Amino acid sequence: MGFKLVCSFSRVSHSIGQCFSIKIIQAVRMHSVCVAVKGRTESVLCLSSSTVDPCFAERSPSCGATRHVLHIPADLMALWRMMMLPKYQLLALLAFAVAMVFLENQIQKLEESRGKLERAIARHEVRAVDDRHVQEGVREVMADEEDELVVIYNRVPKTASTSFTNIAYDLCSKNRYHVLHINTTKNNPVMSLQDQVRFVKNVTSWKEMKPAFYHGHISFLDFTKFGVTKKPIYINVIRDPIERLVSYYYFLRFGDDYRPGLRRRKQGDKKTFDECVAAGGSDCAPEKLWLQIPFFCGHYSECWNIGSHWALEQAKYNLVNEYMLVGVTEELEDFVMMLEAALPRFFKGATELYRTGKKSHLRKTSEKKPPTKESIARLQQSAIWKMENEFYEFALEQFQFARAHAVREKDGELYLLAQNFFYEKIYPKTT
Structure with a gap:
């Protein structure tokens, strides 16, 4: 089987150059070596590897016509086969x-x-x-x-401050912090300017004592006035003004069960609080109520002007802005529980200790007698009581608000609420 190319030319020469001048008209598959065409002359391209002269003419005996045959060398044959591969x-x-x-x-x-x-x-x-x-x-x-934490408890006298401080002493070794008592001369709650500077420097720079819990009968001291950027945490407890005054009155005369052998300033005075009020005595005068406001107001002269409305407002401002938490004596357990939740570094285990410890409410004023309604009513007529009571009610409202969002009561027991916030939509995303 080969391929036939029907060619058109007038004559065929033995010259290779003239063979290549043949014009190809049509290429078809052929099964015969001889095809009759016009003029009984056919032109056939024979695929052959013959080494004879590549271009010559021969006559076909079977067809009786002249056949022009072109033989292609082997190298060109391979190229031709590659070009003519099946589809x-x-x-x-x-x-x-x-x-x-x-x-x-x-x-x-x-x-x-x-x-x-x-x-x-x-x-x-x-x-x-x-x-x-x-x-x-x-x-x-x-x-x-x-x-590095420092807590300052500038305790107001006769507000259960000793009972609370004893909890801090009992926990300091276990929780690894130091407790330091600030003992001022004659229990003066106002420091001199130079003592203020010394105290601020000690509290902020005494690294060997950190973390530290300071307590003492001193009025609020603003650390920012001295160029301090890291301020201590203030906490405190206050009490119903008349209840605090009655307790203080009997304490000066009979002491308490904490140090029963210690001689008190008014020891020997057997007069009751009601008798003092009726007689208009100085130890039960309305002016003696003026204590909790100046303790929160601070080291300003106006704070100690009895009946100052500026002092009242400054005390409120400091309570809200400078104190982490202010409790009330009447709800001391709640105060302890909230501190344990907020400052476990200091107060972990405080609630259980308060409930079961031997020193719970240790300091009780001796021979204390509750005042009569008449004595209470007389004190409540004074402007000083009204201001001190306003401050107490303000503090109580703040404390109860904080407690409502931190503590729940169930079957007579108090429980801290679990964490009720979480984080979401945190970007950029991590892979």
């Missing part, structure tokens, strides 16, 4: 080429993906290490900050 082979070659290009492209993409994955894993590992370092750093910073 399915061409399609196969094309498909193979496309598949190779596709596979090469996929391999390249896989290599790129692997590189991205390796880089992502490396970033994740680095980030994980960084996160661990950050978390460790945060824990260290938080621990360092807790070790």
